[in-house]
Amino acid sequence: MRLGLAFLLVVVLAGISLWVGVSGISLARLAGGDPRDWLILWESRVPRMLALVLSGAAMAIAGLLMQIVIRNRFVEPSTTGTVEAAGLGLLVMTLMAPGAPVIVKMAVGAVFALGGTGLFLMVLRRVPLRDQMMVPLIGIILTGVLHAVTTFIAYRADLMQTVLAWTQGDLSGVLRGRYELLWLGAAMAVIAWIAADRFTLAGLGKDMATSLGLAHGRVLALALVIVSGVTAVVVVTVGTIPFLGLIVPNLVSLAMGDNMRRAVPWVAVSGAGLVLVCDILGRILRAPYEIPVGTILGVIGSFTFLILILRRRRDVA
Amino acid sequence: MIETRDLRKSYGTSLVLDGVSVTLPRGGITTIIGANGAGKSTLLSVISRLLSPDSGTALMDGEDIFRINGPELAKKLAVLRQENHLTARLTVRELVSFGRYPHSKGRLSDADRAAVAHALLWLDLNDLQDRFLDQLSGGQRQRAFVAMVLAQETDYILLDEPLNNLDMKNARAMMLILREAVRELQKTVVMVLHDINFASVHSDRIIAMKAGKVIHSGGPDEIVAPAILREIYDMDIEVREIENRRFAFYYG
Numbered sequence: 001m002r003l004g005l006a007f008l009l010v011v012v013l014a015g016i017s018l019w020v021g022v023s024g025i026s027l028a029r030l031a032g033g034d035p036r037d038w039l040i041l042w043e044s045r046v047p048r049m050l051a052l053v054l055s056g057a058a059m060a061i062a063g064l065l066m067q068i069v070i071r072n073r074f075v076e077p078s079t080t081g082t083v084e085a086a087g088l089g090l091l092v093m094t095l096m097a098p099g100a101p102v103i104v105k106m107a108v109g110a111v112f113a114l115g116g117t118g119l120f121l122m123v124l125r126r127v128p129l130r131d132q133m134m135v136p137l138i139g140i141i142l143t144g145v146l147h148a149v150t151t152f153i154a155y156r157a158d159l160m161q162t163v164l165a166w167t168q169g170d171l172s173g174v175l176r177g178r179y180e181l182l183w184l185g186a187a188m189a190v191i192a193w194i195a196a197d198r199f200t201l202a203g204l205g206k207d208m209a210t211s212l213g214l215a216h217g218r219v220l221a222l223a224l225v226i227v228s229g230v231t232a233v234v235v236v237t238v239g240t241i242p243f244l245g246l247i248v249p250n251l252v253s254l255a256m257g258d259n260m261r262r263a264v265p266w267v268a269v270s271g272a273g274l275v276l277v278c279d280i281l282g283r284i285l286r287a288p289y290e291i292p293v294g295t296i297l298g299v300i301g302s303f304t305f306l307i308l309i310l311r312r313r314r315d316v317a
Numbered sequence: 318m319i320e321t322r323d324l325r326k327s328y329g330t331s332l333v334l335d336g337v338s339v340t341l342p343r344g345g346i347t348t349i350i351g352a353n354g355a356g357k358s359t360l361l362s363v364i365s366r367l368l369s370p371d372s373g374t375a376l377m378d379g380e381d382i383f384r385i386n387g388p389e390l391a392k393k394l395a396v397l398r399q400e401n402h403l404t405a406r407l408t409v410r411e412l413v414s415f416g417r418y419p420h421s422k423g424r425l426s427d428a429d430r431a432a433v434a435h436a437l438l439w440l441d442l443n444d445l446q447d448r449f450l451d452q453l454s455g456g457q458r459q460r461a462f463v464a465m466v467l468a469q470e471t472d473y474i475l476l477d478e479p480l481n482n483l484d485m486k487n488a489r490a491m492m493l494i495l496r497e498a499v500r501e502l503q504k505t506v507v508m509v510l511h512d513i514n515f516a517s518v519h520s521d522r523i524i525a526m527k528a529g530k531v532i533h534s535g536g537p538d539e540i541v542a543p544a545i546l547r548e549i550y551d552m553d554i555e556v557r558e559i560e561n562r563r564f565a566f567y568y569g
Contacts, residue, residue, distance in 0.1 A: 071404040132404075197423030201415055203405040207367050207398045212469070213391025213419040257449055258405035261423075 006269045010053070013276040017049045020280055022288045043176045051174045052279050052293075053272040054182040055234045055241060060271025061189040061264060062230040063245020068203035068258060069223040070121075074136040074309075076245030077113075077231040081139060083240050084146035085116025086232045087166045091150055095157055102236065106181060109232035116146060117224050133309075169241040169294030171279060178237070185233035188226045189268065196260035199223055203258070241294055243301025244271055250308050274300075318342050319364055319382075319473065319507070324373035326359055333359045334370065335529035341507055343472070345521030346499055348510045350540075352550055355526040357509045358399065358477050364507075365396035365475045377473070391419035395466045396475040399509075401458075403450055409461045410446040413437055416468030436468035440494060456487035463491065467498065474498070476508040480515065488512075492519050513554075513565045517541045525549045537563055 018041065019025070025037040025045070063076035070080075077083045089112025093105040120142055127138060154163040165173075192199065201209050202219040209216045234241065248271045252263050275293060278300065282291040319341040326334040333356045341347050341364075349357045362368035364375045366382045375382045377394065395416075407415075413436050417429040425433070437446055440460045450458055459482065466474055479495075480488040492515055498504045510516045516523055516537070523540040525533040526549075533545055540546075541563040546554040555566040 068405055073404060197415075197418070200405060200407075201418060204403060204415065205401075207396070208401065210367055210387065211365065211391065211394075211396045212415065213388035215387060253406050257407055257411070259407055259411045 003265055003269065006266070006273070010269055010273045010276065013273055013280070014049050014053060017052065017276050017280055018045045020283045021045060044174075047176045047179050048171050048174045048279075049276075051171055051179040051182055051238055052275045054179075054186045055238050056244065056272040056275030057268035058182070058185040058189045058230045058271075059234055059241050059244045060248040060267045060274075061192050062227045064249035064252075064258075064260070064263060064267045065192050065199060065223050066227050066245065067249055068199055068260060069220050070124075070135070071203060071205065072132055072135040073250060073253075074133065074246065075139060076243075076249075077227060078240060078242050079136045079139040079143065079246070080120045081116040081142040081146050082113045082120075082228060082231050083235060084143045084150065085119075086110065086113035086228070086235045087163065087240075088112055088116075088146055088150045088153075089232070090166060090236055091154055091159065091163060094159060094162060095153070102181060106184075106232050106236045109236055110229045113228035113231045114224060116142070117228060121224075166235050166239050168292050169239040169297065170290075170292035171238050172290050172292070174238065181233050181237050185230045188229045188233075189264075192223075192226050192260075193264040195219075195222065196264055200258065200260045203260075239292075239294060241275065242298050243305060244275065244297060247301050247304040247308065248274060251304075318379075319375070319377050319505075321360075321364060321375045322373055324360070324363055324370045324375065326356075326363065326368070326370045332529050334363070334373075337373070337526075337529070337531055339524060339531050339534065341505070341522075341524075343505050344499070344503065346495065346506045346508070346519055347522045347524060348508055348516040348520040349524045349526060350510060350513060350516055350549065351526035356529040357526050360526065361396070361475055361477050361507070361509055362398075365394060366390065367396065367398070388419055391469070391471070393471050394473040394475065395469040395471040397462055397466050397477065397479065399477040399481055401462050406449050406451060408447050408449055409442055409453070409464075410437070412450060412461055413442070413446075413464045413468050416465035419469060432468050432470055436464040439467060439498075440464040455482045456484060459483060459487070459491070463494070472503075473505045473507070476506065478509050478511060480510065480512060488515070495519075513541065513546070513567075517563050517565065541565060 023040055025040050029037045066075050066077065066080065067073055086109040089109040090105055093100055093108045120139055123138055123142065124135065129135065150163060154160050198214060198219050201212060201214050202216055206216045249267050252266045252270060256262060256266065278296040279293045282293050282296045285291055322338050324334045324337040337360055349360065351357050359368065363370050364382065369383060413433050414425060416436065417425060417432060421429045437443055440463060442460060442464055445453065445457060450461060463479065479491055483491060495506050496519055499506055520537055522534065523537055524531055525540055532548065533540055541556055543554060543556050546565060557564055557566065
């Protein structure tokens with residue numbers, strides 16, 4: 001019921017998103033069959049709205065999945081090296097096989113993302129963890145290293161502009177034909193929902209999961225494949241959306257806990273809603289110019305993140 | 318019946334299991350006692366397939382525990398480790414429902430729901446079932462974990478120091494619950510215990526370990542005796558019999 005209301009709110013936001021933009025379109029002209037208005041709606045506004053909803057929902061679910069299986073509240077693809085590694089993979093493809101189809105580049109990006117996440121987990125196993133804040137800190141250090149490698153290569157190859165497009169979530173370039181890969185990300189998020197019980201179970205820890213007959217290693221691997229796939233798809237189509245995978249699952253967790261079967265729909269709806277709001281804000285605050293959605297989320301997200309850290313700290317103490 | 322044959326396990330240079338061959342018959346409460354580092358938890362981890370030994374085998378009803386497929390074994394044997402730190406926020410009912418996972422694979426049937434309700438009732442958790450685990454006291458949380466293990470409806474229940482962090486009242490209640498589970502539900506409970514008097518009063522069998530070896534096993538009347546306790550713990554312990562039960566005095 002409450003989920004239904006939240007869903008309705010996202011539909012309304014999606015509707016508003018269609019109407020915001022530099023070129024005005026009107027219901028009257030659309031009804032009259034005005035070709036220019038229809039063209040804008042169909043080629044630009046609808047793709048952009050769908051891209052927002054799909055990437056928002058998928059990234060938020062990827063964040064939740066990561067937090068559950070890694071068992072730390074402060075990880076998400078952009079604090080574990082996953083996003084940076086995906087970007088590095090895309091850069092490598094741009095250099096080595098510039099003519100390859102986007103789906104191939106994305107697949108390579110996903111493989112790199114998986115590698116980056118694996119590297120992160122390997123480092124975690126070797127470091128004695130005294131504090132759960134150590135986990136995202138290690139991730140951020142790894143992210144910095146990967147970022148430096150990417151920047152170095154991009155600088156040498158004169159590809160800084162291209163890299164910027166991946167590191168900054170921006171939807172102004174989304175048109176029909178350039179976002180459809182995101183459906184793949186949404187499909188992966190659906191798998192996360194179908195296998196939700198297994199992931200929640202894996203989140204109880206290796207011993208407890210094994211005692212309940214779960215092949216813990218396999219489930220963990222599946223989760224990381226989903227997270228890497230979603231990340232690569234989103235990075236290649238709209239760029240990095242920071243903090244989304246961090247704040248949405250944390251807020252949902254505070255409200256209703258982490259049983260993934262229950263939490264996934266809420267996380268998806270909230271993720272989509274938050275990205276829509278940030279994008280609408282980005283388009284009206286400095287109209288006719290645009291503030292990228294990644295920037296807006298960066299501001300909102302970092303404040304929320306701080307509040308969450310202080311809150312969790314108090315709970316632990 | 319669970320039996321082990323010549324189990325060996327070492328971490329680095331320290332040998333924690335040094336040729337353990339032990340038989341745990343069906344039914345009753347078996348407690349494993351011994352000083353810190355004697356290998357108790359390691360033995361429990363091996364017979365619950367959470368840790369593979371360097372050599373030797375662990376058998377359940379004649380089958381190698383590491384060869385039985387995971388979901389099948391989870392219907393026969395449940396284990397609860399000592400540290401159960403959860404990052405995921407779950408309610409008590411959700412946690413206990415996950416105890417049904419080997420049977421339900423996530424889709425709870427009526428029988429599953431009945432088992433969950435029974436486990437909640439058994440551990441007196443009905444009033445707390447919709448609370449999140451992070452809102453509970455240590456004792457309540459421990460009860461929730463034990464309820465999860467009971468809901469799994471296995472013949473064997475293995476517990477690593479289930480009384481840890483429990484106050485006297487909760488510790489006593491937990492032991493009585495386990496005793497009742499053994500008597501009424503025909504469970505086989507194997508647990509690591511530190512409190513020698515709880516072990517003495519409630520065990521059917523005690524297994525004593527020292528430096529990776531099983532040095533004694535038998536009923537409380539055999540094990541709770543000054544000479545044997547001195548061998549296990551390297552200290553003099555006075556034993557007195559009160560109402561046919563043996564108590565160790567080591568507080569002075």
